[in-house]
Amino acid sequence: MHKEPPAMTHLSSKTQAPDNALPHIDCVLIGINSEKTVGRCIESIQAADYPRDRLHIYYVDGGSSDASILIAKQYEGVITIALRPVHPTPGLGRNAGWQTGSSPLIQFLDSDTILDRNWFSSAIKAIRPEKIGAVQGILSELYPERSFYNWIGNLEWNGLKGECESFGGNVIVKRDALEMTGGYDEEMVGGEDPELSRRIIRAGWKVIQTGVPMAQHDLAMTRFKQYLRRTFRTGYAFAAVRERERSAGSRFWxxxxxxxxxxxxxxxxxxxxxxxxxxxxxxxxxxxxxxxxxxxxxxxxxxxxxxxxxxxxxxxxxxxxxxxxxxxxxxxxxxxxxxxxxxxxxxxFNQPLRNRPARIASEISVQTP
Structure with a gap:
C-alpha cells in the first residue's frame, strides 16, 4: 500500500529569513505529450512553501501532439517554451529552460513529478555553501503498488545521503555551475543528467543528497514492452556515459x-x-x-x-x-x-541512437502569458 512521504517539520520560509534574503529559483519542467501530468506538476510548485514571487516556472515542451502546451499556458505566470527539434532530447529542453531564465538557482523537474511542498526549505540550506553545485532529495514513486515496474523504480531512484557521484533529472543546480560547464549535452538520448553532474564535479563543485523528500514521480509503467525499452536505453546510457568518463580518466559507472x-x-x-x-x-x-x-x-x-x-x-x-x-x-x-x-x-557506423524525429523543422518559440 502506498504511503505519502512523511511531512518534514520546518519553520516557514518567512520565519527562516526575510523574503528578500531568499534567492530566486527558476523551475524548469520538461515534457512531451504530458497533458495528464504537467498541470499537476505546475500546481505542486505553486503550492510550495516558498515566496511565490521568487519562483519562476518554465515549461519546455519537446514537441507534443497533445494539449500539453495549452494546459501549461492556463497557469498564470508560467512561461512556455515550445521546441520543435528534428531529434528531441532531454538536454535540449533543460538547456532551453535554464538559459531563458536568470535566477541563481534552477530546479529541474520532469513533468511527471510532484514537488514536495517543503523541498525548497531544505534545498536552500543545503546549497548555500560556496562549493555545493547541486542538491537532490528523495524521489519516491507515486504508485509503486500499481505494477512490478513501478515498484522496482521506487527501490532504485535514490542513493545514500551525503556527497554523491551524480544526480538525476530532478535536482536543484546553481546557475554558476551550469554556466561554467555549458549545461546539458543536447545530443544524448539517455544519461545526460549523470554526464553533466560528472562535469560539474570535475569543475570543483560538490553534489549532495539531502535524504529529505524532494518529489514524487509517476512512472506509469505497466507493460513489459515499456520495461524493455527503458532498460535498453539504460544500457545505452551506461555505455555512452562510461565512454566519456573513461576518456576523462574517471572510474564512474x-x-x-x-x-x-x-x-x-x-x-x-x-x-x-x-x-x-x-x-x-x-x-x-x-x-x-x-x-x-x-x-x-x-x-x-x-x-x-x-x-x-x-x-x-x-x-x-x-x-x-x-x-x-x-x-x-x-x-x-x-x-x-x-x-x-x-x-x-x-x-x-556513426549512427547514434536518436529519438523519433518531429514532424516539423527545428525551431524554438518562447511564449509568455
Missing part, C-alpha cells in the same frame, strides 16, 4: 558497465558457443555445451543465487520481495547489453 558485459555478455556468449556444439549430436560436444550453458546461467543468476540476503538488508525487504528484486537484477543485464551493443555499433 565502470562497475555497472562491466557487470553488464560480464554477466549479460558471458551468458549470451555461452549460448552462442553451445548451439553449434549441441547441433553436432555427439556425447562429448553435448556435455561441453551443457557445461557452457550452466556456467553462463550461473553467471547471469548470481544476484538471485547469492544476494537475496543482501537485498533484504540494504533495501529492507521481506524475503519474498528480495527474491523478486534479485530476479530483476539478474535478468535486467540482457536488455541492457543490447543497449550497450547498440551504442558501440552506432559509434562504428
Amino acid at each position: 565502470q562497475y555497472e558497465y562491466r557487470k553488464i558485459i560480464i554477466k549479460g555478455g558471458g551468458f549470451s556468449f555461452s549460448l552462442l558457443l553451445a548451439i553449434p556444439l549441441m547441433a553436432v549430436g555427439a556425447p562429448a560436444p553435448s556435455i561441453t555445451a551443457l557445461a557452457l550453458v550452466a556456467l553462463g546461467t550461473a553467471l547471469l543468476l548470481n544476484p538471485r543465487i547469492f544476494k537475496v540476503g543482501q537485498f533484504m538488508r540494504e533495501q529492507q525487504l521481506e524475503r519474498k520481495d528480495a527474491r523478486i528484486y534479485a530476479w530483476h537484477c539478474s535478468l535486467v543485464v540482457l536488455p541492457q547489453l543490447a543497449g550497450v551493443l547498440r551504442y558501440h555499433i552506432g559509434r562504428i
Whole structure:
C-alpha cells in the first residue's frame, strides 16, 4: 500500500529569513505529450512553501501532439517554451529552460513529478555553501503498488545521503555551475543528467543528497514492452556515459558497465558457443555445451543465487520481495547489453541512437502569458 512521504517539520520560509534574503529559483519542467501530468506538476510548485514571487516556472515542451502546451499556458505566470527539434532530447529542453531564465538557482523537474511542498526549505540550506553545485532529495514513486515496474523504480531512484557521484533529472543546480560547464549535452538520448553532474564535479563543485523528500514521480509503467525499452536505453546510457568518463580518466559507472558485459555478455556468449556444439549430436560436444550453458546461467543468476540476503538488508525487504528484486537484477543485464551493443555499433557506423524525429523543422518559440 502506498504511503505519502512523511511531512518534514520546518519553520516557514518567512520565519527562516526575510523574503528578500531568499534567492530566486527558476523551475524548469520538461515534457512531451504530458497533458495528464504537467498541470499537476505546475500546481505542486505553486503550492510550495516558498515566496511565490521568487519562483519562476518554465515549461519546455519537446514537441507534443497533445494539449500539453495549452494546459501549461492556463497557469498564470508560467512561461512556455515550445521546441520543435528534428531529434528531441532531454538536454535540449533543460538547456532551453535554464538559459531563458536568470535566477541563481534552477530546479529541474520532469513533468511527471510532484514537488514536495517543503523541498525548497531544505534545498536552500543545503546549497548555500560556496562549493555545493547541486542538491537532490528523495524521489519516491507515486504508485509503486500499481505494477512490478513501478515498484522496482521506487527501490532504485535514490542513493545514500551525503556527497554523491551524480544526480538525476530532478535536482536543484546553481546557475554558476551550469554556466561554467555549458549545461546539458543536447545530443544524448539517455544519461545526460549523470554526464553533466560528472562535469560539474570535475569543475570543483560538490553534489549532495539531502535524504529529505524532494518529489514524487509517476512512472506509469505497466507493460513489459515499456520495461524493455527503458532498460535498453539504460544500457545505452551506461555505455555512452562510461565512454566519456573513461576518456576523462574517471572510474564512474565502470562497475555497472562491466557487470553488464560480464554477466549479460558471458551468458549470451555461452549460448552462442553451445548451439553449434549441441547441433553436432555427439556425447562429448553435448556435455561441453551443457557445461557452457550452466556456467553462463550461473553467471547471469548470481544476484538471485547469492544476494537475496543482501537485498533484504540494504533495501529492507521481506524475503519474498528480495527474491523478486534479485530476479530483476539478474535478468535486467540482457536488455541492457543490447543497449550497450547498440551504442558501440552506432559509434562504428556513426549512427547514434536518436529519438523519433518531429514532424516539423527545428525551431524554438518562447511564449509568455
